[in-house]
Amino acid sequence: MxxxxxxxxxxxxxxxxxxxxxxxxxxxxxxxxxxxxxxxxxxxxxxxxxxxxxxxxxxxxxxxxxxxxxxxxxxxxxxxxxxxxxxxxxxxxxxxxxxxxxxxxxxxxxxxxxxxxxxxxxxxxxxxxxxxxxxxxxxxxxxxxxxxxxxxxxxxxxxxxxxxxQVGALMDFEMVTIREDVSLEVVLRYLRRLKELPGHTDKLFVVDYDGVLKGVLPIKRLLVNDPERLVSEVMATDPVGFHPDEDAYDAAQAFERYDLISAPVVDKNGKLIGRLTIDEMVDLIREESESEVLNMAGLREEEDIFASVWKSLRNRWAWLAINLITAFLASRVIGLFEGSIEKLVALAALMPIVAGIGGNSGNQTITMIVRAMALDQVSTGNTSRLIRKELGVSLINGLVWGGVIGVVAFLLYDSWSLGVVMTAAMTLNLLLAALMGVLIPMTLVRMGRDPAMGASVMITAVTDSGGFFIFLGLASVFLL
Amino acid sequence: MxxxxxxxxxxxxxxxxxxxxxxxxxxxxxxxxxxxxxxxxxxxxxxxxxxxxxxxxxxxxxxxxxxxxxxxxxxxxxxxxxxxxxxxxxxxxxxxxxxxxxxxxxxxxxxxxxxxxxxxxxxxxxxxxxxxxxxxxxxxxxxxxxxxxxxxxxxxxxxxxxxxxQVGALMDFEMVTIREDVSLEVVLRYLRRLKELPGHTDKLFVVDYDGVLKGVLPIKRLLVNDPERLVSEVMATDPVGFHPDEDAYDAAQAFERYDLISAPVVDKNGKLIGRLTIDEMVDLIREESESEVLNMAGLREEEDIFASVWKSLRNRWAWLAINLITAFLASRVIGLFEGSIEKLVALAALMPIVAGIGGNSGNQTITMIVRAMALDQVSTGNTSRLIRKELGVSLINGLVWGGVIGVVAFLLYDSWSLGVVMTAAMTLNLLLAALMGVLIPMTLVRMGRDPAMGASVMITAVTDSGGFFIFLGLASVFLL
CATH class of the missing domain: 1.25.60.10 (MgtE N-terminal domain-like)
Known part of the structure; x- marks a missing residue:
């Protein structure tokens, strides 16, 4: 560096x-x-x-x-x-x-x-x-x-x-170590002999003869304190530190929260074995949020924009295949109601509205939740509150926008009962979207998976099949 | 700090x-x-x-x-x-x-x-x-x-x-300034008198009597060089610096690229007016990628997960309303073909597959492109290449997966011509999705908009209406 x-x-x-x-x-x-x-x-x-x-x-x-x-x-x-x-x-x-x-x-x-x-x-x-x-x-x-x-x-x-x-894979070994029983003057002379300091050296690591970390001496303190003072008097004895087997993303969040530049990595005996620096953490933050975006769309991480067609195909085919299956299931749901559609072909024209709005609304919810989870804001304690809130939003959206579409359906097909079924179906599908938008990422996390993984594909699958079933089901019961 | x-x-x-x-x-x-x-x-x-x-x-x-x-x-x-x-x-x-x-x-x-x-x-x-x-x-x-x-x-x-x-809104004013004609020893004594240094001080700013930036003295160099030497001999004379009216996100990318901790902000006369620090830049990188995720789903930035139902509604209604209009248009496209559906009700069951796969594939493409744009990897010079690549991926996906679905359609409805129409429609809709997945964000950028803005809603609108039109159109021409 x-x-x-x-x-x-x-x-x-x-x-x-x-x-x-x-x-x-x-x-x-x-x-x-x-x-x-x-x-x-x-x-x-x-x-x-x-x-x-x-x-x-x-x-x-x-x-x-x-x-x-x-x-x-x-x-x-x-x-x-x-x-x-x-x-x-x-x-x-x-x-x-x-x-x-x-x-x-x-x-x-x-x-x-x-x-x-x-x-x-x-x-x-x-x-x-x-x-x-x-x-x-x-x-x-x-x-x-x-x-x-x-x-x-x-x-x-x-x-x-x-x-x-893991932290251990991201640490480097370029730390400057000193002893606690020397004066700052000695430290300053020692640094001068080094000729060059490693990048991102905002603190020196104070270790004992066994290499156990005793504290850190921030360069800031080295510079403003009387050179006669001892390192042990000036150092910070309880610094933020990490273990090599900790999750690197947690470390990155700590860097962000505590505005760190570098931090020691110690083994379970307290021995200094490396350090983390902010540049690696910034890269990690960037990568994490990128992979979140990509994962939601069902893409793996590694695809440069000029990757060969073949590599792109491999990157995308898995979720496309899953989507194909879910789309097929949605199609079979419609198949169940072919009789109803034959009698009232307007159903075929209206059903994608119910499914589409549900998908859009579900994607909004799931995006919010995945993001809040990435920021550690969602805990098991507040799940039910979140669901209640999302259901509330959906209920109002369903009644308002579903109402608008209901009126439009009435005007188009001159059937007020069709309008009412439309409004009811939209409201129910939006409620389903809200519920699944919260539950899908939470279930993925409980299974130890990335909550963003294919989130968009899954929520769309639910709102499509669900939307068709609700709308065509209601129509078959009340209209035919 | x-x-x-x-x-x-x-x-x-x-x-x-x-x-x-x-x-x-x-x-x-x-x-x-x-x-x-x-x-x-x-x-x-x-x-x-x-x-x-x-x-x-x-x-x-x-x-x-x-x-x-x-x-x-x-x-x-x-x-x-x-x-x-x-x-x-x-x-x-x-x-x-x-x-x-x-x-x-x-x-x-x-x-x-x-x-x-x-x-x-x-x-x-x-x-x-x-x-x-x-x-x-x-x-x-x-x-x-x-x-x-x-x-x-x-x-x-x-x-x-x-x-x-803008950079000016993110700079702070806690810079330590020194003159170039003093020795490092004098600088060290000066720092000691300050008692405390501002956070993220990895360099001192060297200015002349008019406050014009002459260079920066990295703390690392201050520490390893002979205290007798002059600041002017040791300082870096051509540091990375920013203007207050520059785009802050560009500055953040420069911090990331060059592993900076702090950097000077100078006005157009070269006068030092502030400094940027890595902690602000990390926050900005985080916010940018978050707003990208949220914008793609048609959400504005500011919604904490426990926002009131009313605030959430305001955050989400705009894109839902747009989605409602696009879904209505898709519904009208189907309306055009009600006659065909009445004759062949299988069309109603199969059409969401064409639309759904197109939407998923389009979302993958648009996510890739929006991300590459955020990283400044897309320029006007490589648009046509990108489109060619995405069209290639879609063509293969269309023929392979469209072929699979075509066979399934044949098995379900015992009509090979229906299978062929299905395969053709899926391929065409995937090509449309690829084309629009590249063109939508590029057009948004040319209009000076955020390429992520509602990207997901827009691509889905195109692939829904387009998918229904292509599939029902082909079916009407070739099957009935």
């Missing part, structure tokens, strides 16, 4: 992307021309222009922060992405690989040979290596591990031993 | 919430009893128990970090929320008000008189006051402004002059 010197912040990401795309485009046009006119005498000229364009593009890329290059790679289709990737200086490969999303990283790694991957990975810290290890070829990982010293190797192993969503 | 001493991080938020709810519940049971048995001799005993419970609850609340109290307030229904709020010590009101969401803050402020609000607000910094000002009663704001010194008043005014989504 190096200090950032990103230039021209006024220049937006979109601008940078547009510039690179333009340079790339110019390069490709020339390439096309060269290919088409091979063997002709313009060759030489065009080759020159071509090379000039490439050189300009490369200069532009060298100027950019690794995170910006990563962003550009994300936003380009595969062939353009690889053209850019080949222009990036080898020594920056590692930094950029760490910045791109998993889906894009896979495409970049596939384009590198073992030698290149090895060179890129050698620049990385233990925690970064552990992040990438699962995606690297087996013999590259083996060779990498061989090249590490014992401590580093131990660290990579330890980071690899935790699940992706 | 004070240093955090949040205790027992192992104890989860859910635990804390559960404890408070339990204490609150015990308190309420006793209260109920007391009310029922008024005038009887148990009164005294019960009153004692009652007071003990309240005292325990208060002790528990005093132990909690303001952010945790805020979280508990968010998760409670209105009456419980106000009971807790009244137990919170007056001097902590300000901190907690700054932590809760806008919707909950409104309910808390409504419960306070002007005197209490004034006391809470007097503890706040200029930027915090500016955040709250719009929600405070007019005369309270007036009185507050009177009580500030000229510089503070100017700062509040300046912060208030920016839109909510």
């Amino acid at each position: 190096t200090e950032v010197d990103a230039k021209k912040p006024q220049e937006s990401l979109q601008d940078r992307l547009a510039q690179v795309v333009e340079l790339l485009h110019r390069h490709k046009v020339v390439e096309d021309l060269t290919h088409r006119q091979e063997g002709q005498h313009q060759d030489l000229v065009e080759n020159l222009v071509h090379r000039q364009n490439l050189a300009e593009l490369q200069r532009r890329l060298d100027d950019l922060h690794p995170a910006d290059v990563a962003h550009i790679l994300e936003a380009l289709p595969l062939d353009d992405r690889l053209t850019i990737w080949q222009l990036v200086k080898a020594e920056r490969d590692g930094d950029i690989l760490l910045e791109v999303s998993d889906a894009v990283r896979e495409t970049l790694l596939a384009d590198m040979d073992d030698h290149e991957i090895l060179a890129a990975a050698k620049e990385m810290d233990a925690d970064e290596l552990a992040d990438l290890a699962s995606e690297l070829p087996r013999d590259v990982v083996h060779e990498l591990m061989e090249s590490l010293d014992a401590q580093q190797r131990e660290r990579v192993r330890s980071a690899l031993s935790y699940e992706e969503e | 004070t240093e955090v001493d949040a205790k027992k991080p192992q104890e989860s938020l859910q635990d804390r919430l559960a404890q408070v709810v339990e204490l609150l519940h015990r308190h309420k049971v006793v209260e109920d009893l007391t009310h029922r048995q008024e005038g009887q001799h148990q009164d005294l005993v019960e009153n004692l128990v009652h007071r003990q419970n309240l005292a325990e609850l208060q002790r528990r609340l005093d132990d909690l970090h303001p952010a945790d109290v805020a979280h508990i307030l968010e998760a409670l229904p209105l009456d419980d929320r106000l009971t807790i709020w009244q137990l919170v010590k007056a001097e902590r009101d300000g901190d907690i008000l700054l932590e809760v969401s806008d919707a909950v803050r409104e309910t808390l402020l409504a419960d306070m008189d002007d005197h209490e609000i004034l006391a809470a607000a007097k503890e706040m910094d200029a930027d915090e006051l500016a955040d709250l000002a719009s929600e405070l009663p007019r005369d309270v704001v007036h009185e507050l402004m009177e009580s500030l010194d000229a510089q503070q008043r100017e700062r509040v005014r300046s912060a208030l002059s920016y839109e909510e989504e």
Whole structure:
């Protein structure tokens, strides 16, 4: 983690992307021309222009922060992405690989040979290596591990031993540790000898001779206190800390709540084994909310927008298939009432309104609940209150909007009884939507699942089948 | 912003919430009893128990970090929320008000008189006051402004002059500034005299006599360099900085990309006027992704889960009404084909499958695109590629799943031509869904709107009406 010197912040990401795309485009046009006119005498000229364009593009890329290059790679289709990737200086490969999303990283790694991957990975810290290890070829990982010293190797192993969503998988090992029985002056001199401090060092970790965490010394306190004072007098003795097997998302929420920059990770004996930093937590917060959006629509997380058609299909087919089954069930519900529809074809035209409004309203409820659950605002104690509130909203919506549609149905088909059935069906389906909008995510959580998982598909399934059944059922009983 | 001493991080938020709810519940049971048995001799005993419970609850609340109290307030229904709020010590009101969401803050402020609000607000910094000002009663704001010194008043005014989504509205004024022609030793002594440094001070701002930003001195460099060296030799001269009228979300993305902790805000003459810190940016990233989820479902941002039924209705009715219109249009599309349905009632049962799968698939596409847009990955240059990819995915999905459903339709109704019409209609509707899933958010952005706004309602409208029209149209032409 190096200090950032990103230039021209006024220049937006979109601008940078547009510039690179333009340079790339110019390069490709020339390439096309060269290919088409091979063997002709313009060759030489065009080759020159071509090379000039490439050189300009490369200069532009060298100027950019690794995170910006990563962003550009994300936003380009595969062939353009690889053209850019080949222009990036080898020594920056590692930094950029760490910045791109998993889906894009896979495409970049596939384009590198073992030698290149090895060179890129050698620049990385233990925690970064552990992040990438699962995606690297087996013999590259083996060779990498061989090249590490014992401590580093131990660290990579330890980071690899935790699940992706545990604190242990996200911690790094770049903490500066001090003893509590020295003066701040000594600490200041010690830091000067280090020449460089790790990124996000807002506190030093105070440990005893066994490596047990005794407290933290915030840099702020180091700076404002008399250098004669001892670390033990100035340090905070009860800092927010985490265990490696805690849920990383809980840690991220703690960072957000307590405005932390870094925090110690200790094992069950209180020994300091690593630290968490805000940058990893921000990434996690971002990823969590993204996967919430995607999961609700029945998408898995990993799909870059230029993924191949085949990868996209795999990402989407599962929920589509489930949706197909639920749609088929809804269709069979209608099938039950084919006799009624034959007698009164208006039912066929009106039934999608009942189902559609229920789906929309149910989606609103389920979105609210999933969000409140992500923020830990829903507990078993308040379920019944939530259901009552949502039922209240639905009842009013049903009577009001159902009433409007009832009047419209009456005007269209000149049957007041059809209008009344319409209003009643809409109200009942909205109540069903509200109830299921609360119960579906809660049940998923009790089953240990992600409450957002396919929430939208499931609620729509219920409101479709339910809506058809309620409306056609009521109509069959009261109208025919 | 004070240093955090949040205790027992192992104890989860859910635990804390559960404890408070339990204490609150015990308190309420006793209260109920007391009310029922008024005038009887148990009164005294019960009153004692009652007071003990309240005292325990208060002790528990005093132990909690303001952010945790805020979280508990968010998760409670209105009456419980106000009971807790009244137990919170007056001097902590300000901190907690700054932590809760806008919707909950409104309910808390409504419960306070002007005197209490004034006391809470007097503890706040200029930027915090500016955040709250719009929600405070007019005369309270007036009185507050009177009580500030000229510089503070100017700062509040300046912060208030920016839109909510501009950098200027999120900056604070707690920067430590130094001159470039002094030694690090002098800087260290200066800091010691300050007694306390503002939260998130990872760099000092180097300004000239006119207040123009010359560079930043990262604390890391201050600590590791020889104290004899001059600030000008050690500082970074080209730091990432922002203008107050820039989009705050762009700034948040820059914080995320470049792993920033704080960054200077400068006016157009290069004068330092404030700073941004990572904690504000994290909040913004969280809010942005939340509003994306909510907007897609056609909800506005501000609805706490225990909002009154009336407030919830207002939050939801607009998109429900739009949905009602679109559902009505879909119903009229079916109305056009009532003759066909009368002749072949199977059409009524099969048509929701075509519409439903289209809606689900369209929602997957639109979710992908909205997300990619939020991450700035979509530019006008790659639209056609995106459309081609999504059309490809849909074509295959349509032929495969449409084929499956076609076979099922054939088996159910023993008509191979019905099966073929079903497959064709599903494929066409999926293609329509893919096209509109890309074009709807792009059109919204070109119109200067939020691409997520009601995206789900709109795509469903298209795939419903479109699906019915395509399926019933094909059936009328080829089957009857």
